[in-house]
Amino acid sequence: MKTFLIIVPDGSMLFEAAGIADILMQANRLRPDVTAEPRYHISIATTQPHPVIHGMSGLNLLADHRLPELDPRTPWDTIMVTGRGMNAEEGTAVVDWLRLAAPHARRVVSVCGGAMLLAETGLLNERHATTHWRLLETMQQCYPQVKVENGPLYIQDGPVWTSGGVSSGFDLTLALVEADYGFTLARDVAQDLVMFLHRPGGQNQFSRYQLPQASSNEAINALLAWIADNLAVELPVETLAARVAMSPRNFTRVFTRETGIPPARYVAEARLAAARAKLEQTRDTLARIALECGFGNSINLRRIFERQLHLTPGEYRQRFHCRKMA
Structure with a gap:
């Protein structure tokens, strides 16, 4: 015993x-x-x-x-x-x-x-x-x-x-x-006990996707809102820096200080968060979600989901979509 x-x-x-x-x-x-x-x-x-x-x-x-x-x-x-x-x-x-x-x-x-x-x-x-x-x-x-x-x-x-x-x-x-x-x-x-011995979709816990927000810099705050509205376009550091009239080097330093993460990582997390929200709350096709969130195509979307969340976009939608969509 x-x-x-x-x-x-x-x-x-x-x-x-x-x-x-x-x-x-x-x-x-x-x-x-x-x-x-x-x-x-x-x-x-x-x-x-x-x-x-x-x-x-x-x-x-x-x-x-x-x-x-x-x-x-x-x-x-x-x-x-x-x-x-x-x-x-x-x-x-x-x-x-x-x-x-x-x-x-x-x-x-x-x-x-x-x-x-x-x-x-x-x-x-x-x-x-x-x-x-x-x-x-x-x-x-x-x-x-x-x-x-x-x-x-x-x-x-x-x-x-x-x-x-x-x-x-x-x-x-x-x-x-x-x-x-x-x-x-x-x-x-x-x-x-009507439980899964091994949960479907991988043995992973899912955090809420809450992006960091700047707290003191109005220019960076405005940029974060602009990024959320423009995920479908290319967002290199040079483009983001130009939006706030900074050099790429100084921008990267300021952005990281204000948000806690570098610009490129923020854009990647913003795109993933947007895709998760669309999978949960809409019936949009994977191709459309990939395009609107800046992944380009559904193959890239699937690759990111499998690498970051260890399940496909379809599996994610099946597990977390709004019940009213069923």
């Missing part, structure tokens, strides 16, 4: 921990011999001075343990952290406990912002890891020794597993079941 400790921060989305526990319990139920030992023994821990974990929704979860009362030398099979907590004090408590407990566990796992706490312990140094898409840049800046991956729902690097935002923890948990007991059991659990 594998012991599984789930550390749940106060104020979190409780369906993460509850769903993960349900997946593991379903693996327990699918035993050929009902008298056999359960595959997983699941425990919930809180950092709070009481056993009640208050959820973001207003619902509560009753924990089995208070984390400070657990001996970190206990040889857990799996320790999972489902978030980073509502305040630094709570996060520090988890980090301090994990530093002592990790050497005695077979593997350590995080969901969503929990990866930030794993990074703080040093467990992710020189390892590939991921987290919620909102935190990817923050993790890379704060923990440069971590090899942050943008996109995957989950990553395994040795005994450490990390996953993206919220429901990606379910995908990771199914992967853990598969690693522990094989494909057949993981498939059966997924089918019983």
Whole structure:
């Protein structure tokens, strides 16, 4: 039997921990011999001075343990952290406990912002890891020794597993079941719970496409609006610089300072964001979308989508289009 400790921060989305526990319990139920030992023994821990974990929704979860009362030398099979907590004090408590407990566990796992706490312990140094898409840049800046991956729902690097935002923890948990007991059991659990064992369209989390905006330079702000209206034309740095009466070199410096990214990257991201919006909200053909967004043709559009999002424009539209279009 594998012991599984789930550390749940106060104020979190409780369906993460509850769903993960349900997946593991379903693996327990699918035993050929009902008298056999359960595959997983699941425990919930809180950092709070009481056993009640208050959820973001207003619902509560009753924990089995208070984390400070657990001996970190206990040889857990799996320790999972489902978030980073509502305040630094709570996060520090988890980090301090994990530093002592990790050497005695077979593997350590995080969901969503929990990866930030794993990074703080040093467990992710020189390892590939991921987290919620909102935190990817923050993790890379704060923990440069971590090899942050943008996109995957989950990553395994040795005994450490990390996953993206919220429901990606379910995908990771199914992967853990598969690693522990094989494909057949993981498939059966997924089918019983009406889940994908492996999501279609690639194992990727999709960030909202929010382009950076200049905050202080009116000329750059006006240029960003002009770019959005002229994606179909060629937009080299020389053309953009001329629009704001700057030399290409000075323009690149100012633009990067104001937006956080170089002009060429901004144009590429603006084109991809526009194409995603059209796929979601219109019935336009791929050829028309490619032309209007500056990709030239549908072949280039497909190439960019497969490289950046790991699925085709058609697959993206199928997954994210407005329901009223169906």
